[in-house]
Amino acid sequence: MPDSNTVPLLSVESVSKRFGGLTAVDDVSLKAYAGQMQCIIGANGAGKSTLFNMLCGSLKPTEGTILFQGTDITRLPLHKIARLGISRKFQVPSVFDELTVEDNLDLASKVHGSAAERRVNEVLDTIQLTGQRFIKASNLAHGQKQWLEIGIALMPEPELLLLDEPTAGMTRDETRKTAELLKEVQEGITTIVIEHDMSFVRRLNCHTIVLHHGKLLREGEFGEIEQDQVVREVYLGKQ
Amino acid sequence: MTITSLVPSVMNALTLISVLMLVAMGLGIIFGMMRVINLAHGEFVTIGAFTLSVLQELGGSYWLALMVAPIIGALAGLLVERLIVQHLYTRWLATILATWGLSLIIAQILQIIFGAGPQSVSAPISGTMDILGASYPAYRVFIVLFSAAVLGLVLLMFSRSNFGLDIRTVIQDRDMAEALGIDTKRVFSKAFMLGAALAALAGVLVGPLAVVIAQMGVNYLAKSFFVVIVGGAGSFWGIGAGSAFVGGLETVFTYQMPVTLAQALVLALGIIVLRFRPQGIVPHANIKW
Amino acid sequence: MKILSARQGRNPIRELSTPATAIVLGIVVFVISLYADYYWMMILRDALVFGIFALSLDYLWGRTGLLSFGHATFFGIGAYAVAILSTNFDIANITLLALLAGILASGLVALLFGYFLLFAGVRGPYFTIMTLALTVIASHIAVAWVDVTGGDSGITGVQPLSLTLGDFEFVIFAPQTGLYVALALLLILLLVIWKVATSRYGRLLKALEVNELRARTLGYNTPLHLVGTFTISAMIAALAGGLYASFAGYVAPDLIGLLLSTKVIVWVAVGGRGTLIGPVLGAVFVMQIERELSSINTSLWPLFIGLFFIAMVFLFPNGLVGLVQDLSGKMSKNQKKGGTESA
Numbered sequence: 039m040p041d042s043n044t045v046p047l048l049s050v051e052s053v054s055k056r057f058g059g060l061t062a063v064d065d066v067s068l069k070a071y072a073g074q075m076q077c078i079i080g081a082n083g084a085g086k087s088t089l090f091n092m093l094c095g096s097l098k099p100t101e102g103t104i105l106f107q108g109t110d111i112t113r114l115p116l117h118k119i120a121r122l123g124i125s126r127k128f129q130v131p132s133v134f135d136e137l138t139v140e141d142n143l144d145l146a147s148k149v150h151g152s153a154a155e156r157r158v159n160e161v162l163d164t165i166q167l168t169g170q171r172f173i174k175a176s177n178l179a180h181g182q183k184q185w186l187e188i189g190i191a192l193m194p195e196p197e198l199l200l201l202d203e204p205t206a207g208m209t210r211d212e213t214r215k216t217a218e219l220l221k222e223v224q225e226g227i228t229t230i231v232i233e234h235d236m237s238f239v240r241r242l243n244c245h246t247i248v249l250h251h252g253k254l255l256r257e258g259e260f261g262e263i264e265q266d267q268v269v270r271e272v273y274l275g276k277q
Numbered sequence: 278m279t280i281t282s283l284v285p286s287v288m289n290a291l292t293l294i295s296v297l298m299l300v301a302m303g304l305g306i307i308f309g310m311m312r313v314i315n316l317a318h319g320e321f322v323t324i325g326a327f328t329l330s331v332l333q334e335l336g337g338s339y340w341l342a343l344m345v346a347p348i349i350g351a352l353a354g355l356l357v358e359r360l361i362v363q364h365l366y367t368r369w370l371a372t373i374l375a376t377w378g379l380s381l382i383i384a385q386i387l388q389i390i391f392g393a394g395p396q397s398v399s400a401p402i403s404g405t406m407d408i409l410g411a412s413y414p415a416y417r418v419f420i421v422l423f424s425a426a427v428l429g430l431v432l433l434m435f436s437r438s439n440f441g442l443d444i445r446t447v448i449q450d451r452d453m454a455e456a457l458g459i460d461t462k463r464v465f466s467k468a469f470m471l472g473a474a475l476a477a478l479a480g481v482l483v484g485p486l487a488v489v490i491a492q493m494g495v496n497y498l499a500k501s502f503f504v505v506i507v508g509g510a511g512s513f514w515g516i517g518a519g520s521a522f523v524g525g526l527e528t529v530f531t532y533q534m535p536v537t538l539a540q541a542l543v544l545a546l547g548i549i550v551l552r553f554r555p556q557g558i559v560p561h562a563n564i565k566w
Numbered sequence: 567m568k569i570l571s572a573r574q575g576r577n578p579i580r581e582l583s584t585p586a587t588a589i590v591l592g593i594v595v596f597v598i599s600l601y602a603d604y605y606w607m608m609i610l611r612d613a614l615v616f617g618i619f620a621l622s623l624d625y626l627w628g629r630t631g632l633l634s635f636g637h638a639t640f641f642g643i644g645a646y647a648v649a650i651l652s653t654n655f656d657i658a659n660i661t662l663l664a665l666l667a668g669i670l671a672s673g674l675v676a677l678l679f680g681y682f683l684l685f686a687g688v689r690g691p692y693f694t695i696m697t698l699a700l701t702v703i704a705s706h707i708a709v710a711w712v713d714v715t716g717g718d719s720g721i722t723g724v725q726p727l728s729l730t731l732g733d734f735e736f737v738i739f740a741p742q743t744g745l746y747v748a749l750a751l752l753l754i755l756l757l758v759i760w761k762v763a764t765s766r767y768g769r770l771l772k773a774l775e776v777n778e779l780r781a782r783t784l785g786y787n788t789p790l791h792l793v794g795t796f797t798i799s800a801m802i803a804a805l806a807g808g809l810y811a812s813f814a815g816y817v818a819p820d821l822i823g824l825l826l827s828t829k830v831i832v833w834v835a836v837g838g839r840g841t842l843i844g845p846v847l848g849a850v851f852v853m854q855i856e857r858e859l860s861s862i863n864t865s866l867w868p869l870f871i872g873l874f875f876i877a878m879v880f881l882f883p884n885g886l887v888g889l890v891q892d893l894s895g896k897m898s899k900n901q902k903k904g905g906t907e908s909a
């Protein structure tokens with residue numbers, strides 16, 4: 039972990055979200071430093087996606103503050119947060135079904151004209167969909183859709199990349215490819231990944247946060263987390 | 278200003294509010310349950326008013342119409358639900374278009390049968406009565422009291438009966454309701470009939486005050502949808518708040534300006550309210566758009 | 567394989583079909599105008615004006631998926647602005663100025679309406695119903711504000727469009743002139759909107775329809791784009807309304823009411839939502855059927871529209887054009903299958 043003097047890129051301070059009587063995220067704090075990759079794990083309904091929703095602004099926290107590059111983004115509207123450089127992949131593949139793969143990426147581009155075309159080519163290459171360039175997104179296989187959405191998130195060259203279950207519904211082979219892809223693109227981009235697939239998290243082998251009933255249960259390197267008795271009981275043990 | 282001088286405006290507002298609540302109740306509940314939008318709902322009001330007209334024409338009494346109209350309304354509701362709405366639950370655009378088509382057909386058929394001119398209907402009670410020193414048309418007092426009684430029963434049914442509990446459970450969470458063994462489609466069907474019956478009842482009540490023509494439904498449709506959206510779908514009190522907002526303001530404004538301008542102003546204010554309370558004045562936790 | 571997919575993505579025939587059809591339409595209308603008598607000239611002129619109206623709704627509904635059930639409000643604002651101003655003021659170019667005023671007024675109403683609702687997140691059915699309320703109230707005003715709108719009988723004696731600059735004077739009086747002006751405006755609007763629709767911005771609007779949340783998380787201020795599209799659509803509708811009033815010479819409350827709002831939805835649905843030229847042809851085609859049916863019995867038409875809506879939902883959810891496409895698509899697929907099997 040980087041030393042505590044450097045300013046974190048993202049700093050989440052005691053954030054909570056309540057839906058009526060249910061506290062989906064309960065007093066969670068975390069930090070992300072430039073270039074760092076971390077994983078969030080936790081059982082179904084632990085509050086992982088809700089936390090992401092608050093980071094990208096589609097939900098506003100009931101309490102707490104979110105700082106990005108030192109500025110308070112807690113109450114900023116969704117699209118303004120996105121423009122600051124926070125990119126997100128949703129849990130349910132969320133691409134523009136009616137548009138082609140190329141147009142999906144193009145719309146995500148911050149630049150226009152030939153620069154955009156170059157960037158589209160680069161990203162197509164990274165997500166290995168060059169051959170599907172002109173296919174409508176609705177005609178892609180499930181795994182390819184996930185990659186396309188990762189590509190969309192990568193297009194604007196974000197500062198912070200939020201990936202919600204990037205391997206959900208993928209075959210073993212696709213999962214392995216995705217892990218390689220992430221390691222490759224992660225160079226330089228701060229990334230937070232939500233995952234259920236333990237073998238995938240093991241492969242990423244990074245700083246890991248465990249959410250449980252909305253609370254931050256443990257955090258540390260994956261190796262430590264995996265050995266942690268409490269985590270094993272509440273989460274890994276169930277697998 | 279004395280209390281006596283306030284009586285007519287308060288009573289006028291209450292008349293409008295109670296009719297709006299009767300019409301909007303069905304819309305708000307079926308929307309809350311299944312996100313269904315029924316653009317033929319205004320025709321239930323028309324059917325109620327025409328029932329009154331036909332029965333009086335045949336020599337029947339107003340009171341008979343007050344009992345028969347809800348039954349006819351419920352049957353019409355059943356028909357609409359079975360023939361059209363039931364097949365389109367998840368497709369709002371299709372529901373809107375199909376029920377709108379139905380609305381045009383019902384209104385046009387009524388017009389072909391009964392002609393384009395206003396139908397004659399008469400109130401069962403005439404004259405005025407004395408309220409806190411002010412004299413006020415007795416029939417309007419009857420509308421307010423009768424609607425209040427009916428709405429009281431509806432509220433009781435919602436909060437106490439099994440049927441009401443089922444409806445509230447479906448509004449809360451349809452999947453959970455199904456998991457609990459509630460036959461959601463049946464409950465919805467019955468709620469739809471109830472909503473249609475209430476609208477037809479409202480048609481009888483307003484008949485003597487309104488111009489009874491085949492095309493009268495659409496005004497009630499637009500207004501009661503507005504009530505649902507501004508007040509908040511899915512709960513009794515949301516409908517109540519919406520009706521109070523629309524009916525109350527419209528009455529107040531009509532003392533200052535022509536009625537159409539008053540309606541336009543209410544629409545504008547309602548739209549502004551929505552900017553700040555997008556889920557309506559009484560938002561329901563589980564109904565979002 | 568790659569070449570094949572490239573063809574699927576950028577279908578040059580599809581992309582050029584709008585300008586090609588527009589040119590054909592222009593030529594056909596022009597040729598007819600050479601032979602048509604006075605009566606048919608008027609019919610054709612009005613059909614083109616309503617074609618512009620249909621195009622305005624398709625720009626909104628076909629691009630963004632927002633369905634306005636009250637588009638006649640904007641048509642009516644344009645029409646009444648021209649009628650009221652041109653009969654009350656006697657200055658040069660008044661009808662033209664009134665047309666512009668109507669377009670601006672309509673845009674302003676749409677802007678305010680759209681700002682409050684769309685920024686509050688009102689979408690889908692709620693938006694549609696609010697537009698329905700809008701048009702009901704607009705037609706109430708048109709009927710009840712007798713001093714200004716003439717009430718049920720409307721306003722007659724609307725001045726024709728004219729342009730006077732010094733000695734130069736151009737008056738649109740004959741139906742034929744009106745027809746050419748309407749045709750020119752329609753073709754220009756068609757091409758401009760087609761250009762927008764096939765541009766990156768057009769794809770953004772499509773993206774808003776498909777998945778607005780996704781577009782917002784890419785940094786697009788989506789309510790703003792929706793309000794903008796709604797406003798432009800309302801202004802085009804007002805242009806059509808203003809043209810109609812100045813050509814016909816009179817306005818009446820049926821130009822602002824729910825029935826006209828419904829009709830324009832039928833035109834767009836028949837022609838194929840989102841196809842731009844389709845709704846224009848739909849307007850021409852459906853209005854002709856309406857005339858035929860109404861000459862038998864005027865009360866048949868609402869029944870017919872009602873049945874059409876129900877039939878559309880259950881039998882051909884993609885509109886008549888969609889139905890034809892589906893059928894021909896099936897046929898060509900069958901042919902292709904036959905081809906590969908024999909190969």
Ligand SMILES: Nc1ncnc2c1ncn2[C@@H]1O[C@H](COP(=O)(O)OP(=O)(O)OP(=O)(O)O)[C@@H](O)[C@H]1O
Pocket residue numbers: 057060062080081082083084085086087088089129
């Ligand atoms: N908009 C909402 N309204 C009400 N409750 C919500 C909402 N969003 C999430 N919840 C609830 O909050 C809790 C946390 O949900 P969340 O989606 O964050 O879980 P998660 O950790 O992402 O689970 P999963 O692994 O299944 O994706 C759940 O109980 C969920 O039902």
Ligand SMILES: [Mg+2]
Pocket residue numbers: 086087088129202
């Ligand atoms: Mg989740």
